[in-house]
Amino acid sequence: MTETKTIRIAMNGITGRMGYRQHLLRSILPIRDQGGITLADGSKVQVEPILVGRNEAKIRDLAQQHKVEHWTTDLDGIINDPTVDVVFDASMTSLRAATLKKAMAAGKHIYTEKPTAETLAEAVELARIAQEAGITAGVVHDxxxxxxxxxxxxxxxxxxxxxxxxxxxxxxxxxxxxxxxxxxxxxxxxxxxxxxxxxxxxxxxxxxxxxxxxxxxxxxxxxxxxxxxxxxxxxxxxxxxxxxxxxxxxxxxxxxxxxxxxxxxxxxxxxxxxxxxxxxxxxxxxxxxxxxxxxxxxxxxxxxxxxxxxxxxxxxxxxxxxxxxxxxxxxELDNGFKLQWEEFLRDVSAGREHRFGLLSAARGVQLAELGLQSSAERRTLDIPEITL
CATH class of the missing domain: 3.30.360.10 (Dihydrodipicolinate Reductase; domain 2)
Structure with a gap:
């Protein structure tokens, strides 16, 4: 009999346009409804989404509409729930770094939209924390x-x-x-x-x-x-x-x-x-x-x-x-967001790094920072290599 493992995913910011349409509606729910994903050894991984948001009415309605059993407005509580495996974040950029730090401190794997932080220093810190925590961290490169x-x-x-x-x-x-x-x-x-x-x-x-x-x-x-x-x-x-x-x-x-x-x-x-x-x-x-x-x-x-x-x-x-x-x-090329979710979940199951991790995201934040600086100073700027 084929073994099936369930990965519980706390999905924060799911009432937003991107979080709802691309990550819940077109990625996680289709993965759930297709019976999960099959790993290289023939075993299966199923997903169990937990909807997280600040608006209780919206979250409850989404859960009922899409037959999702678990939802909450308590982000800190769900991050510290020992049964949760992955914390996904699609909330406002200004709130993201704090959420990711809490999740990694709780030993959770993380998957996140970008930018991962408002500053390069904070983005590099997140990459360093992930490396030290030994968790699987993925950044959406849709x-x-x-x-x-x-x-x-x-x-x-x-x-x-x-x-x-x-x-x-x-x-x-x-x-x-x-x-x-x-x-x-x-x-x-x-x-x-x-x-x-x-x-x-x-x-x-x-x-x-x-x-x-x-x-x-x-x-x-x-x-x-x-x-x-x-x-x-x-x-x-x-x-x-x-x-x-x-x-x-x-x-x-x-x-x-x-x-x-x-x-x-x-x-x-x-x-x-x-x-x-x-x-x-x-x-x-x-x-x-x-x-x-x-x-x-x-x-x-x-x-x-x-x-x-x-x-x-x-x-x-x-x-x-x-x-x-x-x-x-x-x-046949499936939805890009769904394809990366499946790749990330395979990496979580195998306990390995995801190819698009927080260091890649830090380079993106760096380019944005230097782009704004370049515009302000009206000059071309070199991009230094980031090291942890």
Whole structure:
């Protein structure tokens, strides 16, 4: 008979958009409903979520709606519950470091959204605590599991690009101010004092994307802006937007082979979308180029590259988009958040480190800090190596 082990997961901040949609609804509940995951030795691991939040009515309703037996508003109590194996955090950034410290002090494995802390010093401290505690710590690196970026990474691994020259990224969309139409992001995202800001939010993503696709980030030159100075909160009250809502970054990278690569990524909550997906990355190399979004990836080989000629006196008659070939998945790719949860749970079961741990998250916090400093000082900054 196949042995089944149950991992109890305290899920904090589960009433938020990300915590609910991606982690509960599209990851943990599907893992539970499929009967858990099967390990390499044939045994199974089932998950038992415990919903944690400050709003008792919301938590109770979610538990009833999704047939989750256990829920609580007592975060400290559930952290210290000896039957809990993993503490997951998707709450506000300003509260995260304290929650993770408590969980690791209680001997819990942790899985967390990012940024893991508001400062680099605190993020490095978390990584050091995890190392000393001997627990399995995982940080959500969801974009590396997206079908589009999985295909892009495969092209890199297969040498499709030749020598990689550059990467360009475009991310963002128009977030309504909240006066005439409700904003589709929480108001705290636009208040610096509450841990908000595009740079703080997204540079930690761009760090692991650049690391995971191309190589080490060596320098940063950023310009951060607050394009929309006033917004309206969930109660319809006007507030001053004190955090940046756009960040324009240039990064110098180094591939494992030692080749330099220049990357530029624009991130904005004040841009209207004229592209196929909400985020797109283009890599150009000596032998080919590719453009990847959340799901789709198209490529163009050197031999198939056309030779446009600049002539502003004549209209363009060729369709440049039609000259690219779609890259097939060649496999069924599940939801990225769910895939990483399954990988993390296998690591917890095996008692090993997760490949995306708190040190990786610290490098993301470092890039965000240096990005803000670069913008303030109007200069390019080197990125020193972090050691524990």
């Amino acid at each position: 974009k590396l599991y997206l079908p589009g970026l999985v295909k892009l990474r495969r092209l890199v691994d297969e040498g499709f690009f030749g020598r990689i020259l550059s990467l360009r990224g475009e991310f963002g969309y128009w977030v309504f101010e909240g006066d005439h139409q409700p904003a589709q992001r929480p108001s705290w995202n636009y208040r610096k004092e509450d841990g908000g800001g595009m740079t703080t939010d997204m540079f930690c993503h761009w760090n692991y994307v650049l690391e995971g696709i191309i190589g080490t980030v060596k320098t940063v030159n950023a310009n951060t802006v607050t394009h929309i100075p006033a917004r309206w909160d969930e109660q319809g009250k006007e507030y001053k937007a004190t955090a940046d809502d756009a960040a324009y970054g240039i990064f110098e990278l180094e591939t494992p082979a030692g080749d330099p690569v220049l990357a530029q990524i624009n991130s904005s909550w004040a841009v209207r979308v004229y592209r196929d997906e909400l985020v797109e990355f283009q890599i150009d190399g000596t032998h080919g180029s590719a453009v990847a979004g959340l799901n789709k990836c198209v490529a163009q080989q050197r031999a198939h590259t056309p030779k446009p000629v600049w002539n502003p006196d004549l209209p363009v008659t060729e369709s440049f988009r039609d000259q690219w070939q779609e890259v097939p998945a060649n496999a």
